[in-house]
Structures are given as C-alpha cells and as structure tokens.
Amino acid sequence: MQPTMGTQQSSLVKEKVTMKKRSLSRWTETVRPYAYIMPALLFFCLFFFFPIGYMIYLSFHDWSLLDLSAMEWVGLANFQEIMLDSDFHLVVINTIIYTFGTVAISLVLSFFLALWLNRQAKIYGIMQAAVFSPHIISLVSVSMLWMWLMDPQYGLLNAILEFFGFPAYTWLADTSSALLSLILVSVWKGVGYNTIVFIAGLQSIPKDIYEAASLDRAGKLRTLAKITLPMLSPTLFFLTIINLISSFQVFDTIYIMTQGGPVNSTNMLVFYIYEQGMDFYNGGIASAASVVLLGLIGVMTFLHFWFAERRVHYR
C-alpha cells in the first residue's frame, strides 16, 4: 500500500489548490461580513453620518435658506457669536433646567407609580392603562389641551384653584411660571410610558430573591434599597437616557404653547435652532447651535455609559 509517485504528485497539487482555496476563503471571510452589512452601512452613511457631517460643514458658513448660492465660509464665527450671545446662554440654561426637571420628576413619580400598580387585580390593570393613555395621544393635541387647561381666564385649572379659594396662577403667561408649566405637561405625557417600563422591569426580578430576603426578615425599605433598586438599575439606566435625550429635544410643546416666550423664558435649543434657521434666515447660527446640541447630548450619553459600566448590574 505504498503511494506511487503519481499519487504523491497529485496530492501535492491538491495541497496547493486547497492552500489557494484557503487564502481565497480567508479573504472572503474578511470581506464577506462587510458585504452583508453593506446595505445597512450605506443606509447609515446616507441618512446619519452624511447629514451630521454636512451639518458640521454648514456650521462653518454664513448662509440662509433665502439664497443658498450666497453661502460664505466664516470659520468659527458662528460658534463665537452664539457663545457670546446672552440669549443663547439663556436657551441652554432653559434646556438644562427643563431636561433635569422633567427627567427627575417623571422618573421618581413613575417609579412609585410602578411599585403601586405592579399588582394582579383588575383595577390595577385599568389604572395602568389610564396612566399610559397620554403616551398615545399626539403631542400636538396634548399641547392644545393643556393650553386650554392652563388658560389664565377660561382654563379649568384656574377655575379649580379659585373654587377652592386659591389665587389664580399665571401658568404660561408669566416668565416665572411658563417653563414649569411646560415641565408639568411633559411629565404628564411621559410618566405613563416610564411606569409601564418600570413595571416590566419589576416583573422580571426573580421572586426567589424576595423569598430569600423575607426568610432573612429583611424589612420593606431594606428590600427596596438592596434588591429592587439594584435589580432595576438597567431599566432605570435605559429610561434615564431615553428621557434625557427626548427632553433635550423638546419642540412641539414650545412651538404650539409658547413660541419660546414670554420673553424667551421657554426658548430651548431645538426651538432656537428652528427659529434661527427658518424664521430669521440665519442658517449658520442654526447649524452651529445644532453642533452644540449634538455635543451636549454626546457628552451626556458618554457620562452615562461611563457611569453605567460601574453601577448598573446586568445579569
């Protein structure tokens, strides 16, 4: 059973061929995955990375929608202008107050609502649906509704206040109360969704942990602090990010309810960008402010992930 010369030779050839095949297949191995993700990658480049890049490009120019042919390179002048503009400072401060106000109130409220509503009886199901319902109404309708509720003269809220003998509140009509009123609307709108997600999170915590805790006679507060909260931290993390980002981009309620007023007290980043770009024809300023918005959201998200790596308990 000795191999002959011929077969040896043929096996050598075979080896060469397989080697060739192997290097070819190694090459296809490296390329093939990219081919697979190509459609998605193209999609992302076209609709995400290109617009971001183009926006950054535009932010270095003085241009307006009125006359695109008159676009002019101005370097960092747009950024310099908004950084020195006291109105823009106010806009950023308003956005930050609004965002943290909305997220903090909404998350705390929905956490306790979730603890309360996370039960089996039918009435709790109905309550969950009721709390969730604002989430499915369009923000435009919500804004119109609350404008009526908050009308200083004919509104329901002031009618109730006055019925109980309290003085009427100014709501959207005064600089001191308008931003708070917008926070109230967005909390009302967002709390239902957050509650439902919290309830889902609560239900995914294994019961045996609680059983173990109760065997060890851990008190209710202690169970909450040592089991529920840590086990819920991925949910909390997810909701915080989603809420932060969406609050940072508030637009509809401002556009419909206050137009940024009175006296710019509710003017926030996205509305400012819209107003500069579409109403005042300052495309460069609008693009520069968009870059600032991108940066701020980027920093926030980065901090979050950094924090999450240390504190969030994934199972």
Next chain:
Amino acid sequence: MRKQKLGVFLGTIGLAAVTGITGCASSNQAAPSEPATTDAGASAEVKQSSNAPVQIDFWYSVGGANGEMIEKLVKEYNESQKNIVVKPAYQGNYYENHTKVLSSVTAGNQPDVTMVEIASVGAFADAKVLEDLGSYAAGSEKKYIEGLMGNSYWEDKLYAIPFNRSTPLLYINRDMLKAAGLDPNGPKTWDEMRSFAEKMTKKDGGKTSVFGYSSPIDIWFYEAMVFQSGGEILSDDGKKLMINSEAGKAPLQYWTDMMKEGTMKAPPGEKYNAWDVASQDFLNQQVAMIFTTTGELKNMREKAKFDVGTAFLPANKSYGTPTGGANLVVLKKSPEEEKKAAFDFISWMTDTAQTTRWSAATGYMPVTNDALEAAEMKAVFDKDPNFKVAVDQLQYGKPRPMVPGYKELQEVIMTEIQKVVLGQSTIDDALKQAETKSEKLLKK
C-alpha cells in the same frame, strides 16, 4: 462587549442628533411634495399639446371663513377660463407659509403664486426669490390704491401686488359705551381712550370683570402708536432703529400706565395666540375696546351679540397706522409659462370685481381705486359703515419697514416691549437694549 457598547453609544448620539436636525424640516415636507408631482405632469403636458391648461400652485395663509372665500374665488377663476388651472393650498399663518415657501424653493418644488406678509417682501426680493413683475404688469399696477403699494417695490422694482390688506382698527362695544354714557363713536385721542377705559372698567370685589381696553403686545400695534406719536421705526435708509426716542417711549408709557390703573388687559399667549385671546375677550364682553385687524371685521360682526363699532386708532400727536396683511408674489424659479399664468391669476384676483367681494366677505380693504367707487362696494359701505373705516384711515397709513433683517428685529423689539409690560425692565433699558441688538441685524 466594549466595542458593542461604543457602537450603541455612537448610534444613540447619532440618532439623537439627526432627529434634532431633521425634526424641524420634516413638518414642512408633506405639503410641498404633492404639488411637485402635479407640477411636473402639468408642464410636460403643456409641451405635448398647447391646448392643455397650465396648472399653477397657489399657497395662501389665511384660515377659517376668509380661507373659504379664497377657495371660492379660485374656483370661480378656474371656471371662468380654460387655459389655466389654479390649485390652492392653505399653508398655515403668514410665517409658517414663508418657511414652507423657502424650503420648497430650496427643494425645487415651489408654488407659482403665494402670499407674502408685507414686511417680508423686502427679504424675499433681496434674496432674488421673487419675479420682477414690472414687465408683466406694464403699467396696470396703477389701478391699485397708492397707499397700499408701499410694500410692493424693492430697489424700485415691482415685486408684489396688494391682496388681503388691512390696517389695525379700534373695535368698540357700542352697547357698553352707551351704557357708560360715552360717545358711541369711540375715543379720538389717547387721553380720551384712557378715560373711556377707566369708565368702562368694572371690578367685582378684588377681581376685574370687565377691562376697558386690551391690545396684544404686538409689533404691529406698537408701530402704529409710534407713528401716532410722531416717530419712525427705522431711519429712511433703513440702517438705524429710531425707537429709542420720545415717540418710541410714549406707547410703552401709555400701556404701562393703563395697566397700573387696572383698565388695560395685556392678553396672555404668544404671537397670534394673544390676538385670539383679545378677540375672544371682546366677544365675551370682558373687554370693551380692543386693537385688532380690519380682517377680523366680518367675523366679529357675525359672532358678537352686541353692537360692534370700529374707529380709527386714537391719535396721540396725530392719527397714524401701518398697513398690514399680505401681498401676492410670483416665484422666480417657476417656468416661464406658469409665471405668465400666475400673473394673470393675480390680476384677476385683485381686480375690482373680485376685491370688492373679497372685502365685503372679510373686512380686508379693497385694493383698487375703482373698487372704492364701485356700486357694489358703496352698497357695502352704506349697509355697514364699519367696512369703510380702514379705507378712510389709510390717508394716515405708512408702509411697514421691510429691510431684510426686519423679521428678526421685530422679534427683538417685541421681546423688549414684553419685558416692559411684564415689569421686568424699565422703558429706557428695554429700548436701549433693542437699539444695541438692532445694530448687528441692520448691518446685514
């Protein structure tokens, strides 16, 4: 794991940024995209056979009953001839429409005819968005009332034809004036209005149930009151804001004094919301006199359960008023054939027969000289003299400032005068602030 997280991280901020940027534009896209396809179809058809009608798009920005009247007139125009078909589309208020027009021009699917708020004609013409109508009109523009043409020219070229034109008026509740023993024709001067307002203001306990006077804290009424005090908004060359002066301070002093006395209500709400509140308060008889546009006249007459009167805005040193409303323009980017059709439509829309009916149906002013003499218009004036007040007031009318940066400047002025009204700034500081900010804007 790290890589994946980085990916999620980048994805999140990418998504956030993109929704931030495109969020603004998306609301405008639905409307223009539809006429675009019909546009292309129409011009192709025109080339194939000259008998097919030219289709033109017309975007307008008055809603409600006034908007229905526009639709009705357009329909009549389409039925009156076979060569041109006009497709009207409502695009929100003046400024919403401007935004949509500009984004559609950028995208190349602009309308052929649109309304432009008179103070913005300058910005649009300066940016070469509008067609020079001089050769189309060829002298026919002389038929329009001279006092309404102030916002039609930019650098001596004709760009816009007056259409729904207005002045602010003083609306009075005659029943209340009579009940208080006052002249039912309304006050003639600022001082008279102040004392009228005082006599009609009613207090129930600590609460005011009826205010004598109310006006939206809006640039238009402020402009009027500056004119009445003998002042100007901008210098003649349009390079300098002139309101940091006695005439610029007088309206704010007047308003704040009356608010201190508790006889004036500043309606809450921003921009046109405040106008709605003022009208609603007036209709509900919670305010006896308001400033609003003559374009509300028909609406007020129909809805009020009391005798509505109108009068000139009261005089300080003299009578005075800006004109207002919108003009019709043709977009430069439209094909030649559609531009011709567009001007034909504009001439018809603003001709004596149509402008008379438009005026009678809305309260806006008729725009041609002949219309003022026309029998139909005279019949309307006889039946309800309120319809003539704006036309008569026009002798004291001035165009609105129309330098390209004025839209932003008017927001700056409004913010400053609102600060005064809300008690957050003194009159002197506010006007100084407006002046400082104006320097940059007027340089453009």
